[in-house]
Amino acid sequence: MKxxxxxxxxxxxxxxxxxxxxxxxxxxxxxxxxxxxxxLDMIILTSMHNIAYxxxxxxxxxxxxxxxxxxxxxxxxxxxxxxxxxxxRRSHCDNVIYTDxxxxxxxxxxxxxxxxxxxxxxxxxxxxxxxxxMKEKFKSLFSFSKFSDVGKNLMKLRMIKSDEEIDIIKNxxxxxxxxxxxxxxxxxxxxxxxxxxxxxxxxxxxxxxxxYPDAEYMDTWVWFQSGINTDGAHNPKTFxxxxxxxxxxxxxxxxxxxxYTALERTLFLNEIDDASLKAWEANVKVHKRGLELIKPxxxxxxxxxxxxxxxxxxGYLQYRTFGYGHSFGMLSHFYGREVGLELREDIHxxxxxNMVISMxxxxxxxxGKPGAGGYREHDILVIKxxxxxxxSRFPFGPEHNIIKG
Numbered sequence: 001m002k003x004x005x006x007x008x009x010x011x012x013x014x015x016x017x018x019x020x021x022x023x024x025x026x027x028x029x030x031x032x033x034x035x036x037x038x039x040l041d042m043i044i045l046t047s048m049h050n051i052a053y054x055x056x057x058x059x060x061x062x063x064x065x066x067x068x069x070x071x072x073x074x075x076x077x078x079x080x081x082x083x084x085x086x087x088x089r090r091s092h093c094d095n096v097i098y099t100d101x102x103x104x105x106x107x108x109x110x111x112x113x114x115x116x117x118x119x120x121x122x123x124x125x126x127x128x129x130x131x132x133x134m135k136e137k138f139k140s141l142f143s144f145s146k147f148s149d150v151g152k153n154l155m156k157l158r159m160i161k162s163d164e165e166i167d168i169i170k171n172x173x174x175x176x177x178x179x180x181x182x183x184x185x186x187x188x189x190x191x192x193x194x195x196x197x198x199x200x201x202x203x204x205x206x207x208x209x210x211x212y213p214d215a216e217y218m219d220t221w222v223w224f225q226s227g228i229n230t231d232g233a234h235n236p237k238t239f240x241x242x243x244x245x246x247x248x249x250x251x252x253x254x255x256x257x258x259x260y261t262a263l264e265r266t267l268f269l270n271e272i273d274d275a276s277l278k279a280w281e282a283n284v285k286v287h288k289r290g291l292e293l294i295k296p297x298x299x300x301x302x303x304x305x306x307x308x309x310x311x312x313x314x315g316y317l318q319y320r321t322f323g324y325g326h327s328f329g330m331l332s333h334f335y336g337r338e339v340g341l342e343l344r345e346d347i348h349x350x351x352x353x354n355m356v357i358s359m360x361x362x363x364x365x366x367x368g369k370p371g372a373g374g375y376r377e378h379d380i381l382v383i384k385x386x387x388x389x390x391x392s393r394f395p396f397g398p399e400h401n402i403i404k405g
Contacts, residue, residue: 006098006109011085016214017056017092018257023164024092027054030157031070034150041120043070043150044110044138047129049331050154051077052258055091058216058331059083065106065134069113078109090216107141124150152340158329159341160354165259166382169328169356171211172254172261173380173391179204179222179252180263180394187269188405189244193229193237197222204254215257223251226269230374231364233264233322244270247373248403260332263392264360264378267401275370277398282314283363283375284397290324290343290359294381294388300347307361308345319363321374328356328380355383 017024031054035043045051045068052058055077059066064080076094079087088095096113098105114120119142125135127149138147161169182203186196200222209217226242229235230249242248248267253260266280286307293303307324311317324343326332340349341357351357362376379392395401 003101004099005102005105006096006112008088008094008096009085010088012089014092015089017090018168018212018215018259019056019164021092023162024054024056026162027157028070028075031154032072034153034157035070035072035124038122038124038148038150038153040122040124040148040150041071042114042122043124044068045070045126046134047126047151049258050126050129053158053330055093056257057087057091057095058218058258059087064100067106067110069110071114074113076113078106078113080106104137107137111141119144122146122148124148126151126154128152155339159327159349160352161329161356161382162354165329166354166356168256168259169261169380169382170391172256172259173263174393175204175207175211175254175256176252176261176263177392177394178207179254180250180265183222183224183250183252184267184403187242187248187267187403189269190241191405192239192241193224193226194239196242197224197237200224200250200252204252208254208256212256219255221253223249223253225249225251225374227373228367230266231366232374233362233376242269245272247276247375249374249376251378258330259328261328261380262358262378263380263394264376265394265396265401266375266377267403268398269403269405272398272402273371276373279316279319279363279365279371279373280375280398282311282316283361284377285314286310286361287359287377287379287396290361291379291381291390294351294357294359294383296351296353296383296385296387298351300341300343300349300351301345303343304345311361311363316363319365321362321364325358325360328358351383353383353385357381357383 051068067078081099096109098109123145128151179200183200205220226246226248246269250265252263327341360378364374365372377396381388
């Protein structure tokens with residue numbers, strides 16, 4: 001029996017996607033304008049976030065290659081046979097499935113869908129995602145083609161959010177608040193980080209399902225950290241059990257069809273010492289000023305400069321650990337944050353209406369020093385024509401978040 005290197009299969013019916021047909025058409029229009037402006041015959045997307053953004057399909061690679069080929073006429077995803085027809089059902093476009101029987105069937109599938117009589121002269125790929133090995137294979141496959149990077153330009157296209165995107169991001173922020181409210185109910189001496197995080201995650205997932213009954217549910221999570229575990233913003237939860245006087249960090253991350261939102265809050269359990277209160281209040285003061293600064297027309301670097309100066313006045317700049325915020329959208333912030341939209345000293349992007357960005361100052365005081373622990377607050381803002389809308393509602397600061405339990 002001869003088994004195919006690749007094939008098509010439409011098993012079932014197209015699923016309801018998170019965005020309208022018009023939304024996906026608008027995205028394709030923009031990327032094809034980019035192709036025309038840069039004389040590109042074809043773009044091969046390989047990253048999870050860009051494939052999801054332009055097609056609706058979120059892949060799980062397990063070491064396999066995935067792609068999306070965009071030409072001036074067609075858009076097609078390339079997926080592994082292990083996923084069967086799910087990539088076709090969960091996208092607005094065509095799909096080709098490659099098999100595992102031979103090495104590099106992924107590449108053969110790409111060739112099969114190129115809708116030109118001659119090899120493409122100019123091909124765009126994502127330099128920030130394609131491995132050196134895959135890049136060499138592309139060059140071997142298209143030996144007469146010239147390759148150029150489209151990764152940075154695609155990120156720029158994604159910085160300005162559509163109304164449909166903002167709606168889903170706002171719902172994500174609302175659900176992050178719901179997760180936080182549930183978590184606070186379960187904070188008590190003797191409870192573990194794991195069990196507290198679990199109730200928050202479950203609450204959010206069911207709220208996502210209630211709001212978006214046709215969605216796929218994946219990768220919603222909670223980081224709930226205590227004591228020394230608060231020193232890193234992305235430290236996983238553990239089975240550490242809470243003690244009275246602990247510094248706590250609450251982090252809720254709902255994901256709706258690939259769109260992440262986040263809420264982060266510093267809390268204390270039952271009591272707080274003077275040094276910790278001073279550090280917390282300093283970070284809250286910077287957070288409040290940061291929220292005031294976010295508005296259209298200001299550069300990311302200008303926000304950083306003023307907040308750094310405030311931290312110097314307060315005596316805590318040396319404890320700052322990372323940037324003041326970043327863009328939110330498709331698969332942010334693990335897999336695909338728009339890297340040109342970050343609140344860092346070396347980013348000079350000017351904020352514009354319909355950008356979505358976080359304000360999230362953090363300081364970390366090492367163990368053994370007064371006030372030891374990691375302090376951070378995190379809100380998400382939508383830039384408007386005038387000012388910005390804070391879509392995070394859960395309160396922050398010592399007056400709200402010294403939890404009795």
